[in-house]
Amino acid sequence: MSFPWAKHYEPKQPLMRWLDEKLPLPRLVYNSIGAGYPVPRNLNYWWNFGVLAGVALVCQIITGVVLAMHYAPNALVAFGSTEHIMRDVNGGWFLRYAHANGASMFLFVVYVHIARGLYYGSYKAPREMVWLLGVVIFLLMMATAFMGYVLPWGQMSFWGAQVITGFFSAIPGVGETIRVWLLGGFAPDNAALNRFFSLHYLLPFVIAGVIILHIWALHIPGSNNPTGVDVKGEQDTVPFHPYYTAKDGVGVGAFFLVFALLVFFAPNLLGHPDNYIEANPLSTPAHIVPEWYFLPFYAILKSFTFNFLWIPAKLWGVLAMFGSILLLFFLPWLDSSPVRSASYRPKYRVFLGVLLLDVLVLGYVGGAEPIARNVIMGQIASMYYFAHFLIILPWISRSERPLPLPTSITEAVLAKHGETAHAEPALAH
Amino acid sequence: MVRTIALLIGAAFVAALGFALFGTIKTAITDPAPESAEHVFHVHPEDIGLKSAGLLGKFDLQQVQRGFQVYKEVCSACHSLKYVHFRDLTKIGYSAGQVKAIAEAWVIEQPTINPETGEAATRKNVPADPFPSPFANEIAARAANNNALPPDLSLITKAREDGSNYVHALLMGYRDQPAELVKDFPGSKTPKGLHYNPAFANLNIAMPPPLTQDGQITYADGTKATKDQMARDVAAFLTWSAEPNLESRHGAGLATVVFLAIFLFLVWGAYQNVWRDQKH
Ligand code: HEM
Numbered sequence: 001m002s003f004p005w006a007k008h009y010e011p012k013q014p015l016m017r018w019l020d021e022k023l024p025l026p027r028l029v030y031n032s033i034g035a036g037y038p039v040p041r042n043l044n045y046w047w048n049f050g051v052l053a054g055v056a057l058v059c060q061i062i063t064g065v066v067l068a069m070h071y072a073p074n075a076l077v078a079f080g081s082t083e084h085i086m087r088d089v090n091g092g093w094f095l096r097y098a099h100a101n102g103a104s105m106f107l108f109v110v111y112v113h114i115a116r117g118l119y120y121g122s123y124k125a126p127r128e129m130v131w132l133l134g135v136v137i138f139l140l141m142m143a144t145a146f147m148g149y150v151l152p153w154g155q156m157s158f159w160g161a162q163v164i165t166g167f168f169s170a171i172p173g174v175g176e177t178i179r180v181w182l183l184g185g186f187a188p189d190n191a192a193l194n195r196f197f198s199l200h201y202l203l204p205f206v207i208a209g210v211i212i213l214h215i216w217a218l219h220i221p222g223s224n225n226p227t228g229v230d231v232k233g234e235q236d237t238v239p240f241h242p243y244y245t246a247k248d249g250v251g252v253g254a255f256f257l258v259f260a261l262l263v264f265f266a267p268n269l270l271g272h273p274d275n276y277i278e279a280n281p282l283s284t285p286a287h288i289v290p291e292w293y294f295l296p297f298y299a300i301l302k303s304f305t306f307n308f309l310w311i312p313a314k315l316w317g318v319l320a321m322f323g324s325i326l327l328l329f330f331l332p333w334l335d336s337s338p339v340r341s342a343s344y345r346p347k348y349r350v351f352l353g354v355l356l357l358d359v360l361v362l363g364y365v366g367g368a369e370p371i372a373r374n375v376i377m378g379q380i381a382s383m384y385y386f387a388h389f390l391i392i393l394p395w396i397s398r399s400e401r402p403l404p405l406p407t408s409i410t411e412a413v414l415a416k417h418g419e420t421a422h423a424e425p426a427l428a429h
Numbered sequence: 430m431v432r433t434i435a436l437l438i439g440a441a442f443v444a445a446l447g448f449a450l451f452g453t454i455k456t457a458i459t460d461p462a463p464e465s466a467e468h469v470f471h472v473h474p475e476d477i478g479l480k481s482a483g484l485l486g487k488f489d490l491q492q493v494q495r496g497f498q499v500y501k502e503v504c505s506a507c508h509s510l511k512y513v514h515f516r517d518l519t520k521i522g523y524s525a526g527q528v529k530a531i532a533e534a535w536v537i538e539q540p541t542i543n544p545e546t547g548e549a550a551t552r553k554n555v556p557a558d559p560f561p562s563p564f565a566n567e568i569a570a571r572a573a574n575n576n577a578l579p580p581d582l583s584l585i586t587k588a589r590e591d592g593s594n595y596v597h598a599l600l601m602g603y604r605d606q607p608a609e610l611v612k613d614f615p616g617s618k619t620p621k622g623l624h625y626n627p628a629f630a631n632l633n634i635a636m637p638p639p640l641t642q643d644g645q646i647t648y649a650d651g652t653k654a655t656k657d658q659m660a661r662d663v664a665a666f667l668t669w670s671a672e673p674n675l676e677s678r679h680g681a682g683l684a685t686v687v688f689l690a691i692f693l694f695l696v697w698g699a700y701q702n703v704w705r706d707q708k709h
Binding site for chain 2: 041043257263333394
């Protein structure tokens with residue numbers, strides 16, 4: 001694994017030497033996030049977001065485990081137990097606001113992390129497995145976030161669960177049976193709440209496991225970089241520690257600053273007022289909307305308003321919604337361009353910019369009233385979403401003429417500083 | 430292979446969406462959605478400038494206490510406040526002794542069980558009790574309110590968009606139904622037993638106007654109890670009841686943000702230092 005010039009772990013203290021012989025855990029850490037992992041020297045701040053996602057997961061697990069000590073997963077008392085946490089548990093309001101906003105931070109950070117991968121072609125060979133595991137993590141996160149949102153048993157919890165599990169009833173024939181089986185009843189109730197709690201507690205640890213695989217897979221080829229050009233030699237890399245631990249430290253500081261502003265000064269900004277009303281199966285809220293991070297997918301679901309061919313509108317919507325995420329699994333093979341970084345792909349870069357705007361439009365439509373103007377916007381935006389990945393990208397990756405690539409990372413770095421590789425051959429490392 | 434299948438799937442989704450888009454546009458032209466009375470006449474609340482609003486807001490305890498008096502003398506006849514306990518009142522400036530007295534004198538008693546006969550009974554409130562509900566259950570509440578259910582008010586300012594301002598706007602919003610409304614939307618005449626109030630989402634609310642005249646209550650602190658004053662004060666109280674830890678949150682937030690800003694500055698310095706002889 002890794003490059004031949006990677007530093008080797010040499011324990012100096014007798015205790016560490018002893019430990020290294022019996023269980024080489026320090027060695028593992030040294031080689032994966034210590035000085036033993038050589039990383040391209042030119043990573044920009046977009047490369048902070050993977051570590052930030054890991055930090056967010058740790059925050060979620062810590063706040064979540066303590067919340068679970070006070071929360072009661074029973075439909076009769078769940079809402080009240082959340083209020084008990086907010087009012088009577090010492091620091092309970094902090095725990096709950098940190099966990100709820102932590103989920104938003106986590107999803108936000110992962111969206112940026114994915115966008116980084118799209119821009120710099122990190123999904124391409126030789127990092128396909130890193131990407132595939134990433135998409136698995138993303139799916140697990142969505143499931144976890146959805147089930148977590150059900151736990152406080154407010155109106156949006158209940159009706160969100162009703163709508164989302166309702167997707168399964170779109171499956172022809174057996175759909176309704178599957179839905180009832182998943183919920184443990186005809187509508188969300190105690191059985192559903194209990195199993196959601198159980199899974200919500202379990203899945204973050206599954207995510208942690210998949211993250212280990214994700215990083216393991218990453219460390220075989222090593223990190224990508226903003227030029228997308230392979231590492232050619234020792235001068236192209238720096239040891240992860242102290243260089244990127246220091247840079248990630250800056251990212252972590254900024255992350256917690258934004259996080260704190262949300263938790264302490266706008267804790268309900270991203271929430272929905274209806275979730276402060278206890279779940280009531282007899283009263284449907286005027287608008288059922290999911291959390292912000294699901295809105296683009298919700299917009300895709302809602303855009304299929306007419307039956308087409310022999311498939312009913314609802315089934316189209318559900319297929320498209322799942323399809324919009326599952327297509328990410330095929331991305332490494334849909335994009336056949338040998339150039340990774342979009343900085344050297346003039347056309348792809350434009351379409352990617354449009355995609356980013358497109359997803360923002362979908363997010364807006366997902367939360368907006370379904371008046372004709374919004375529905376039309378959502379339909380056009382959904383068309384572009386699928387066209388982008390399934391039609392435009394495969395086509396453009398073959399027809400596009402990339403810009404000339406730098407011959408090495410070092411050359412690109414020096415060019416940025418207005419120097420050439422010849423002007424300064426003795427580049428420090 | 431992957432790309433051919435992708436192309437087919439992509440084309441199918443785009444075609445289905447194109448078809449739906451065509452349908453949506455056609456319906457929008459031939460059969461546009463009619464405007465609704467709610468759309469035209471609903472009014473959004475105006476800002477009442479509570480001291481607790483804003484980044485470092487603090488409660489005006491004097492005002493919150495007046496609001497509590499409004500709740501006690503008016504709203505508590507119909508609305509419960511079940512997530513708030515009498516003991517919580519110490520946080521708005523009442524002494525432990527005052528709280529004990531308030532609890533004991535509360536008109537509605539706590540449901541309990543007669544220890545001798547085992548029958549349902551009531552007892553006087555103590556500070557550890559939550560505020561008792563004015564009705565035994567939902568059916569009783571509906572029966573007394575024209576089949577509408579007065580919601581619990583503990584969380585009301587967080588359970589409505591722009592909640593603090595909304596409570597004030599709702600209480601001040603009662604008026605006669607405008608003639609244009611009945612003219613333009615003949616189907617939307619306020620039904621019997623409901624009250625026209627454009628601050629309420631569907632314009633017609635089952636709650637009869639609770640604040641009807643200036644001087645309806647006599648404030649302990651001597652403030653003139655105009656309708657508007659009472660509406661503001663009870664909004665302030667309900668803001669506190671929904672978020673009693675607001676002040677400690679703001680205080681802790683300020684300390685945390687200052688700490689993190691210093692931390693960020695230091696790690697940034699460390700980063701500059703580590704990278705000083707590296708080009709990147
Ligand atoms: C729980 C969520 C996740 C965590 C904790 C996580 C963590 C990490 C970390 C620490 C790195 C290395 C640092 C970096 O390059 O930023 C990384 C790299 C990567 N991640 Fe993730 N990740 C998560 C989710 C995802 C998802 C959802 C995707 C894509 C669908 C993804 C795709 C990638 C790719 C392609 C790389 C390699 C990037 C490169 O070397 O340029 N990750 N991840």
